[in-house]
Amino acid sequence: MSQDPLPSANPGPTATRSAPASPAGASVARREGREKVTGTARYAAEHTPPGCAYAWPVPATICRGRVLAFDTRAALALPGACTVLTHENAPCLAPPDDPALELLQNDRVPHHGWYVALAVADTLEAARAVAAAVRVTYETETHDVRLTAGHPHLYTPESVNGGYPAISERGDFEGAFAAAPATLDATYAVPPLHNHPMEPHAATARWKDGHLTVHDSSQGATLVRDELAALFGLGKDEVTVVSEHVGGGFGCKGTPRPQAVLAAMAARYTGRPVKLALPRRQLAAVVGHRAPTLQRVRLGATHDGVLTALAHEVATHTSTVKEFVEQAAVPARVMYAAPHSRTGHRVVALDVPSPSWMRAPGEAPGMFALESAVDELAVLLDIDPIDLRVRNEPGTEPDSGRPFSSRHLVDCLQDGARRFGWLPRDPRPAVRRAGGLLVGTGVAAATYPVYLGGSDAEAHADADGGYRVRVNATDIGTGARTVLTQIAAAALGVPESRIRIEIGSSDLPDAPVAGGSAGTGSWGWAVHKACTALAGRLRDLDGPLPADGVTETADTRQENAEPSPYARHAFGAHFAEVRVDTVTGTVRVHRLLGVFAAGHILNPRTARSQFIGGMTMGLGMALTEGSTLDPAFGDFTPNDLAGYHVPVCADVPAIEAYWIDEDDPHLNPMGTKGIGEIGIVGTAAAIANAVRHATGVRLRDLPLTPDKLLPHLARLS
Amino acid sequence: MESSPQPAAAARTTAATAERSDMVLHVNGVPYPLTLDHRTTVLDALREHLDLTGAKKGCDHGQCGACTVLVDGRRANSCLLLAVAQNGRRITTVEGLAEGDRLHPLQEAFLDRDAFQCGYCTPGQLCSAVGLLAEAADGFPSSVTPDTAAPGAPVPLTADEIRERMSGNLCRCGAYPRIVDAVGDVRDGGIRTGQDVAS
Numbered sequence: 001m002s003q004d005p006l007p008s009a010n011p012g013p014t015a016t017r018s019a020p021a022s023p024a025g026a027s028v029a030r031r032e033g034r035e036k037v038t039g040t041a042r043y044a045a046e047h048t049p050p051g052c053a054y055a056w057p058v059p060a061t062i063c064r065g066r067v068l069a070f071d072t073r074a075a076l077a078l079p080g081a082c083t084v085l086t087h088e089n090a091p092c093l094a095p096p097d098d099p100a101l102e103l104l105q106n107d108r109v110p111h112h113g114w115y116v117a118l119a120v121a122d123t124l125e126a127a128r129a130v131a132a133a134v135r136v137t138y139e140t141e142t143h144d145v146r147l148t149a150g151h152p153h154l155y156t157p158e159s160v161n162g163g164y165p166a167i168s169e170r171g172d173f174e175g176a177f178a179a180a181p182a183t184l185d186a187t188y189a190v191p192p193l194h195n196h197p198m199e200p201h202a203a204t205a206r207w208k209d210g211h212l213t214v215h216d217s218s219q220g221a222t223l224v225r226d227e228l229a230a231l232f233g234l235g236k237d238e239v240t241v242v243s244e245h246v247g248g249g250f251g252c253k254g255t256p257r258p259q260a261v262l263a264a265m266a267a268r269y270t271g272r273p274v275k276l277a278l279p280r281r282q283l284a285a286v287v288g289h290r291a292p293t294l295q296r297v298r299l300g301a302t303h304d305g306v307l308t309a310l311a312h313e314v315a316t317h318t319s320t321v322k323e324f325v326e327q328a329a330v331p332a333r334v335m336y337a338a339p340h341s342r343t344g345h346r347v348v349a350l351d352v353p354s355p356s357w358m359r360a361p362g363e364a365p366g367m368f369a370l371e372s373a374v375d376e377l378a379v380l381l382d383i384d385p386i387d388l389r390v391r392n393e394p395g396t397e398p399d400s401g402r403p404f405s406s407r408h409l410v411d412c413l414q415d416g417a418r419r420f421g422w423l424p425r426d427p428r429p430a431v432r433r434a435g436g437l438l439v440g441t442g443v444a445a446a447t448y449p450v451y452l453g454g455s456d457a458e459a460h461a462d463a464d465g466g467y468r469v470r471v472n473a474t475d476i477g478t479g480a481r482t483v484l485t486q487i488a489a490a491a492l493g494v495p496e497s498r499i500r501i502e503i504g505s506s507d508l509p510d511a512p513v514a515g516g517s518a519g520t521g522s523w524g525w526a527v528h529k530a531c532t533a534l535a536g537r538l539r540d541l542d543g544p545l546p547a548d549g550v551t552e553t554a555d556t557r558q559e560n561a562e563p564s565p566y567a568r569h570a571f572g573a574h575f576a577e578v579r580v581d582t583v584t585g586t587v588r589v590h591r592l593l594g595v596f597a598a599g600h601i602l603n604p605r606t607a608r609s610q611f612i613g614g615m616t617m618g619l620g621m622a623l624t625e626g627s628t629l630d631p632a633f634g635d636f637t638p639n640d641l642a643g644y645h646v647p648v649c650a651d652v653p654a655i656e657a658y659w660i661d662e663d664d665p666h667l668n669p670m671g672t673k674g675i676g677e678i679g680i681v682g683t684a685a686a687i688a689n690a691v692r693h694a695t696g697v698r699l700r701d702l703p704l705t706p707d708k709l710l711p712h713l714a715r716l717s
Numbered sequence: 718m719e720s721s722p723q724p725a726a727a728a729r730t731t732a733a734t735a736e737r738s739d740m741v742l743h744v745n746g747v748p749y750p751l752t753l754d755h756r757t758t759v760l761d762a763l764r765e766h767l768d769l770t771g772a773k774k775g776c777d778h779g780q781c782g783a784c785t786v787l788v789d790g791r792r793a794n795s796c797l798l799l800a801v802a803q804n805g806r807r808i809t810t811v812e813g814l815a816e817g818d819r820l821h822p823l824q825e826a827f828l829d830r831d832a833f834q835c836g837y838c839t840p841g842q843l844c845s846a847v848g849l850l851a852e853a854a855d856g857f858p859s860s861v862t863p864d865t866a867a868p869g870a871p872v873p874l875t876a877d878e879i880r881e882r883m884s885g886n887l888c889r890c891g892a893y894p895r896i897v898d899a900v901g902d903v904r905d906g907g908i909r910t911g912q913d914v915a916s
Contacts, residue, residue, distance in 0.1 A: 029828065036836030037824040037843065039771020039811035046770035079736065124765060125756040198775045198783055198837040198889050247773070247837025248889050280776040477835030477890050605831050609892060613834060616891030641780035641887060648884040650877075652893040 113285025180300025199247020220513025288356025440694025517674025614679020
């Protein structure tokens, strides 16, 4: 199923430009690899201008209320102290688009960990000491951080994250469910989850001659520039934001975060460059988290497993600062051909930190519930879970009726089953052992939408035969630099070695964020368009290139303005084998295997790394990751990497990722769907389904820790 | 992009006081005389005073391993070491692994295996891997080393041994399988050990 969607547009105007094209689809090594392994790639906190001061935030220690007074005398008396910014002296900001950026502007405390002050000092050590010495007096109000399914303040929002309607209904779910020969009604819970990229959020800001320059750890410097310009009343040309190397994001650097705003405020106030790296333990409260979800799934089916009714109803929380609704019921509108369906979301605004994007928002928690429920139905009806899914494969997108641009879910399931060795499979639970451990296998499907955004890009041909491509893309570890170079090389018909790529600065052509698995499609389309235009110019050129070369720019907003008549989604199938210790209740993943159908894969080498990375995060979601809000204090109790357990090397055994290369003409010139998120989507359900197969115990609350499993295992050990 | 490496001597700008002390850190073979706040960690000394930003700050609490360096040839979390207590020690950072343009075999193996994505944990992973190869060669057992292993004898580095010994270095991008492959490649090819690169 391979294809070559990037025919060389042009061999070039002269013999020296007609080197054979390097077709996109090759396993090209990361362009910045050498910098990363030698430690010379600089991240946001690694730019220290002369005279740089250091900042350290002061988080609120109450959950709800307001600041009555600050006592900064002892703090400012410390050696090296410069200032303590509070709402009483901080620069005034214009009202932000994101209310979470209304920093040090008033006395309100909406949640524990909200920043109430910022210490600035000559050194890092002094800044930390100054922050610790600030005394804050609060007026506290009663708070509520507990999400419950029956919370009296749950309401139905207008829309959910991604702009989807909160509720969608087709047919008569209640009637069909009541009439169904076989039914399942189960509720699943996903706890708050933290992104925790390895690089904490950091910014270094300075003002010079009225121009603000910020090195920021961000997934999109264009958006950060626009927000800073608006907040400080500047023109966009008076702000530069650089995000050259970014140490992961997974959504929590997707929009501007407090560090960029605070560093810029402090630099303006002190007249010095200011560096602010957020301490790891403060991140959970201020950079967003995956909101917890309580998800009720009801399935009605015939005895041979054909779904007649499907409901997926989600309750979740947001903060009092802003409304963010994790769209966990949205994938149920895409997956299965049930004629009667109801999907809905309700949300309650609690005194909690503001939730935000975390890798596959909506799909990751939603598909844990839906794919666990499908597995439960398969057990109930004694049908192989792959067969059950195949029997409910829709011809068109169930909710919209739109045709799929491409959908190879069944191929993923069948190819994965063959590679994994799914069959023969004894469906009985708790009958297989290896070395005293119970063994089980599980499968789950995955899906993720195709998002695309308009972007600018510029392509330039030098007189000496080199090319330069400029676009403010961000490489957060995805390999964006590399794959954009491949796209440019294919469009220009030249080897990648002739192309210089510039990304990671807002002074480059505007581009959307690295998010929604949309980077390659969005930036790549603009790069492809600019390079194709440049190739055409060069082809038509009479004689040698002018001394200053030739430049073409492209803008793909028009191409992205109209919604597609097609339902466009990536699909995948996850397989897991687990081993369960019935004495300790410990679950270990023995192997994971994923097969994905995500359009054309441009760089197998970096794509495989992303799929495996997503699956690894899904393994954490299944087994080790779970945050809790302390009901008394209102903070996230596991707020660092000792308390919040992301997978370590020993947790991750054999992981394999494969794909079916799709030929889908309804996407973009490269034929890509995006791969950054789908790897996490089905992993947790596959593992939970494998645990059920191993033990006979169905756990519906993530993560599947020994304390939850062990009480059910006494009869097995 | 505008920041320039500061000369080593520039770090010694103020005299020793009750809060600051003179010290010499030998980093990647270069002696750096420093006068540092007693609260300054080795990690902050490297990053903020010597402009050696290869060692990363991921948690500042010894939980993530991004700051791993070699101290006298053994790996350590530099965020947990006060610089004043390391006077005279020989510290190797990721910047000291290559010999000129010739990369350390582990650096080559990480590139070859695509054993990283965002790159932020990578310097710590590399220093940790250098350390683990030396530890295994010197007979240090891990929790997965068989009880029957001869004390002090070199420990064969199975994939399980590598996974166990690399588990102090978190990677949120999920490059673990390829990190294990990369370390395995170097194990099979023979490399310089931590003691060698520390000198």
